[in-house]
Amino acid sequence: MALGEKRGRFVEEYLHDLNATQAAIRAGYSAKTAYSQGQRLLKDVEILAAISEAKAARSERTKIDADWLLRRLADEAEADVADLYDEQGSLRPVSEWPLIWRKGLVAGLDVEEIKSEGVTIGIIRKVKLSDRVKRLELIGKHVEVQAFREQVGHGNPDGSPLVTRIELVSPGDGDSEA
Known part of the structure; x- marks a missing residue:
């Protein structure tokens, strides 16, 4: 064409x-x-x-393709943040992190050295994680979970209206006798 x-x-x-x-x-x-x-x-x-x-x-x-994407999202959603730390609770070097964490689960890494009189006395490492809830939403949109539907329809399956007639009744317009 x-x-x-x-x-x-x-x-x-x-x-x-x-x-x-x-x-x-x-x-x-x-x-x-x-x-x-x-x-x-x-x-x-x-x-x-x-x-x-x-x-x-x-x-x-x-x-x-869609299968690759869903596998990747599932792997990311199930990744354990504990894999970033050693047995003593210290942050592992990035080179030791599991590959899934190095490929986008960490949105930022901030390292700050604390010095006194030119000598490093401490290091602060801040790890900013990417939005895991967003991953779950994306997964939910691709599978039949229906947990993250954008719109919910209200109607009969055959397309007919839910309500066909509404009558308004004023107070005093009843069957009661005076």
Whole structure:
């Protein structure tokens, strides 16, 4: 399927950051109309097919797919912070940390030496962990847990309305006799 130069370029650019507006600009569409052009292009059947095909090819090349992602998220969610410390409770050197911790579970490491008269008398090490709850949310969105659903629908399974008629009754409009 031949998309043409500009539309083909849009597909390539869209795959960089999944931002249709920026992809349209980088593909050569006017910055003034890039938002609407990007949205229009994402509704085009040929563009969608090309994006889907390119994503599948990229997954094949990188060997990263939904199974890989879920395995990685599960490994990260189950990683034990105790693995970062030795038997005496001291932080291990980074080179001794399990690989899963070195690949993104630690969001930051701050090391501060405390000195007195030019002599180091102590070291403070602060380890900032990445957001583990976010990982659980991502896992929940990819499996049928339904724990992190964005929207909850209220309706009958057949699509019929829950309520078909509501009657308002004023006080005194009852069956009681005066």
